Amino acid sequence: MENKEKFRPDPQLRLMDQVRQVMRYHHYAYRTEKTYCNWIVRYIKFHGSKKHPRDMGKSEIEAFLSHLATHENVAASTQRQALNAIVFLYHSVLDMKIDGLIEPVKAKRHRRPPVVMTQNEVQHIFAQMQGRHLLMARLLYGSGLRLMECIRLRIQDLDFERSMLYVRSAKGGKDRVTVLPKSVQADLQIHINKVKHLHDEDLLHGYGEAYLPGALERKYRHAAREFRWQYLFPSKKLSRDPRTNTLRRHHVLESGLQKAVKTAADRAGIMKRVGCHTFRHSFATHMLENGVNIRVVQELMGHADVKTTEIYTHVMNKDVEAVTSPLDIL
Numbered sequence: 001m002e003n004k005e006k007f008r009p010d011p012q013l014r015l016m017d018q019v020r021q022v023m024r025y026h027h028y029a030y031r032t033e034k035t036y037c038n039w040i041v042r043y044i045k046f047h048g049s050k051k052h053p054r055d056m057g058k059s060e061i062e063a064f065l066s067h068l069a070t071h072e073n074v075a076a077s078t079q080r081q082a083l084n085a086i087v088f089l090y091h092s093v094l095d096m097k098i099d100g101l102i103e104p105v106k107a108k109r110h111r112r113p114p115v116v117m118t119q120n121e122v123q124h125i126f127a128q129m130q131g132r133h134l135l136m137a138r139l140l141y142g143s144g145l146r147l148m149e150c151i152r153l154r155i156q157d158l159d160f161e162r163s164m165l166y167v168r169s170a171k172g173g174k175d176r177v178t179v180l181p182k183s184v185q186a187d188l189q190i191h192i193n194k195v196k197h198l199h200d201e202d203l204l205h206g207y208g209e210a211y212l213p214g215a216l217e218r219k220y221r222h223a224a225r226e227f228r229w230q231y232l233f234p235s236k237k238l239s240r241d242p243r244t245n246t247l248r249r250h251h252v253l254e255s256g257l258q259k260a261v262k263t264a265a266d267r268a269g270i271m272k273r274v275g276c277h278t279f280r281h282s283f284a285t286h287m288l289e290n291g292v293n294i295r296v297v298q299e300l301m302g303h304a305d306v307k308t309t310e311i312y313t314h315v316m317n318k319d320v321e322a323v324t325s326p327l328d329i330l
Helices: 013-027 030-046 058-070 077-095 119-127 132-144 147-151 182-204 254-267 276-289 294-301 307-316 317-321
Strands: 162-169 176-179
Touching: 013 030, 013 077, 013 294, 013 307, 030 058, 058 077, 119 132, 119 276, 132 147, 132 182, 132 254, 132 276, 147 176, 147 182, 176 182, 176 294, 254 276, 276 307, 294 307
Parallel strands: none
Antiparallel strands: 162 176
């Protein structure tokens, strides 16, 4: 938060309302807001609810984070998320410094190789899917998208002329460009025509506004009603924005695609633990197996460090195929 303008919440508000006010001022995603609020409430309840965070500090934070590691066996990433939420509370809401380095008992990091499907397995799963879920799964695999990156795509993020797909505000708030597979473009065009018809119907009934990130809604007053800003995969029903109470058409829930992928994997008889993120792992691995430079794959995946991309070299088929088992040479 160091580079962001300092915003002081209304002291008349209750603590959690202050947290929400600061997060909304800085345009944090609603999902992040819910997650941070959940961790802050858990931190307060852990110490008995009667103690205000102003009266706590380094030792109480360490005790809570250590409890997560030793008693709840959370992953290292989960413990880090909890720490980020608490640091946000002190630095950005309470405007307090935490004295000293926070050193809790650290959760164990398990570096497991990613689950990767073969190309045949990907085809078998696709054969068990249809409609919008199949289209989304093909983008997960064909463009190397994370689940929410796919769910949050807007019409304007697709560049058919250059076969490119723009991923906005991805992990870490970064934008990136990846490939838009030619084999899916015709189906996407048909799908977009259906979305256009749905949007026209919404406009006809006085709706048709999409959620705009950050301050765009104030800067571009009529942009929310433009078709290019609509979600590529809109929900079937209108819903109220939990922050503004505005009735609009949001994107689909991720749970629908998650269930569809799991069901398809079961029907295809695939014993691996397959989920939506498995398509992204498979994209990176298959690109490397096809001879694409690892630096290019790093850019397409949006990895800050090439070491993250290198993990896929450990599960490449070409490395395994070159090895002969000692049993086979007896």
